[in-house]
Amino acid sequence: xxxxxxxxxxxxxxxxEAVEWAKQFFAEIGVDGxxxxxxxxxxxxxxxxxxxxxxxxLDHPTAKSHHARFKKLFDAIGVELLxxxxxxxxxxxxxxxxxxxxxxEHKREIAQNWRCxxxxxxxxxxxAKRVDEFIEEKDVLLSNGDTTPIQIWxxxxxxxxxxxKVRMDPDxxxxxxGDDLYMRWKDREGGxxxxxxxxxxxxxxxxGIMGVALGSKLLDTxxxxxxxxxxxxxIYRPEVLQDESED
Ligand SMILES: [Zn+2]
Numbered sequence: 742x743x744x745x746x747x748x749x750x751x752x753x754x755x756x757x758e759a760v761e762w763a764k765q766f767f768a769e770i771g772v773d774g775x776x777x778x779x780x781x782x783x784x785x786x787x788x789x790x791x792x793x794x795x796x797x798x799l800d801h802p803t804a805k806s807h808h809a810r811f812k813k814l815f816d817a818i819g820v821e822l823l824x825x826x827x828x829x830x831x832x833x834x835x836x837x838x839x840x841x842x843x844x845x846e847h848k849r850e851i852a853q854n855w856r857c858x859x860x861x862x863x864x865x866x867x868x869a870k871r872v873d874e875f876i877e878e879k880d881v882l883l884s885n886g887d888t889t890p891i892q893i894w895x896x897x898x899x900x901x902x903x904x905x906k907v908r909m910d911p912d913x914x915x916x917x918x919g920d921d922l923y924m925r926w927k928d929r930e931g932g933x934x935x936x937x938x939x940x941x942x943x944x945x946x947x948x949g950i951m952g953v954a955l956g957s958k959l960l961d962t963x964x965x966x967x968x969x970x971x972x973x974x975x976i977y978r979p980e981v982l983q984d985e986s987e988d
Contacts, residue, residue, distance in 0.1 A: 755814040763818050765881045769893060771910035773855060775848045781807040782833075782840065784847060785822070795825035797847055799840065801833045852916040859903035866898045866907070868918040872927060873897070873967045874908065894967045911969060926970045928959065931980030936973035945976065952976045 755763070770776060770787050777784040777797075782804030784797040793815060798804050812822045834840045855863045874895045880888040896914035898907050915923040924936035937945065937952060945952060954974050955966050 753810050753813065755810075755817050759814055760817045761882060763814050763820075765891065767815070767818060767820055768879060768881075769891070769910070769912075771895075771908075771913060774910045774913050775851050775916065777844050777848055778807070778811075779841065779844075780837065781811075782844075783808050783811065784844060784851075785811075786851065788823070791819060792821050792823060794823040795828040796851070797829045797831060797844075799833050800830045848916055852913060855913075855917065857900045857903060857905055857907060859900060859905065861900055861902045863898070863907060863909075863917055866901060868898060868914075868922050869925075871896050871898045871914065871918070871922070873911075875965050875967070892965075892968055911967065915969075924970070924973065926955075926967055929962065929964055933978045933980075934970065934973075934975040935978070936970060936975050941976075942974050950976075 766776075772787050772789060774787045775784065776787070776793065782799030782801055783795060785793040786796050788794050795808060798808060808822075808824075815822045831843070834843060853862065853864045857863060857866075874897055876893040876895055878890045878892050881891055882888055894911055895908040896911050898909075898914075899905070900907060909917075911923075926934045928934065934953070934955060942952065952974050953976075955970050955972065957966055957968075957971050958964065959966065
């Protein structure tokens, strides 16, 4: 994220590129979504259509300066960045790595507390049964005047208590469920593509088992594949086989 923050003084103003980035970013993040740019020392939660609130900040001048700049940046796209009365000031850890880990842990904690309207924590849903919905394709303006399409998707899970369908930002689902569940995708037939790690690909290949590499669409049915699965090498399991890694 630092490339969007040139210079070091408080007279910093966002350039066109940074403003475009902010527009695209804000279009993708859902309400209640968490944003914590790596290494910035600040964490925000999107509160509504036009508001981000600071929920946590390292007690360090760099983090404060980042916050001041993010305020200017989001102001430029009409989004208010609240100082957040309840924001927690955290003493900096000894290493940058530790700060990053703490930041991530904190984001995960926020996600673990997300609740359905019926109060059941989303973490208690059967997250393995998520279905991904393609919402729309948006053109985003680049600084050279060209546009580039981005796909907006939502991850949907059903509340086991009130049966409400909860839609969330894919990044938020990843925070809530972890990488292993996130990097799977159920196609229209109900079959599951599970992205493999390098070691898993190696083991399967040694065992003579072929996986499948995913592009942006399935070749046979033309069904759209969610962007976070593009370019992954997967093992495919037809619908009948239940996912044994769940409980
Ligand atoms: Zn519910």
